[in-house]
Amino acid sequence: MGLLFEGDDFTNDARDQVGPGDFRNPVIRGLVKSIFESPVMSVQQWMNRFGEDPEAVKMISLACAEVDGMTDKKRVFSDCLLVMKRSRLKSEREGIRSQIVHAEREGDRNRISQLLYDLTELNKREKETHEKK
Numbered sequence: 001m002g003l004l005f006e007g008d009d010f011t012n013d014a015r016d017q018v019g020p021g022d023f024r025n026p027v028i029r030g031l032v033k034s035i036f037e038s039p040v041m042s043v044q045q046w047m048n049r050f051g052e053d054p055e056a057v058k059m060i061s062l063a064c065a066e067v068d069g070m071t072d073k074k075r076v077f078s079d080c081l082l083v084m085k086r087s088r089l090k091s092e093r094e095g096i097r098s099q100i101v102h103a104e105r106e107g108d109r110n111r112i113s114q115l116l117y118d119l120t121e122l123n124k125r126e127k128e129t130h131e132k133k
Contacts, residue, residue, distance in 0.1 A: 001028055002063030003070075003077045004035050005043050010077055011035060022084045027055045082129070089126045096122065 001023070003010045020033040031050070041049070043064055050056035070076050096119050103111040 001032060001059070002065075002067035003073060003080075004032065005046065005060070005064060006067065006073065008040055010073075011040070013077070014081065017081050018084050018088075022088055025059075027053075027059050031056055031059060085129050086126075089122060089129065092122055093119070093126075 004014060014032075015036050020029045020036065023029040023032050031046075034049075035046075043060065046060055047057055050060065067073070096115055100112060100115045100119075103115060
């Protein structure tokens with residue numbers, strides 16, 4: 001998350017590839033949502049904006065501290081996005097499989113066919129994600 005405070009390039013790339021929902025921590029999810037919806041601001045401006053929320057301020061501080069020690073920020077950013085996309089795909093796959101089991105119990109062949117198609121499309125997206133690395 002700290003790299004999102006580094007400027008438009010990181011923010012725009014992240015906005016194109018992931019969403020706030022890809023972040024598990026609710027405080028970070030809220031921060032990312034605000035970053036994506038707001039114009040570029042300095043870290044100090046973000047700290048002021050969330051000054052009433054000590055958890056948000058703490059997360060901003062920790063995220064920025066992590067960035068200070070990074071030597072190859074673009075590589076770290078790329079790796080983080082890849083991990084997040086893979087995690088999203090895994091979660092989607094588990095959801096589809098769960099729905100298939102439910103549809104099988106219900107005997108809903110049309111739903112099973114649609115879910116199998118969705119699973120195939122998901123596998124294609126995952127393959128594309130692996131190839132981009």
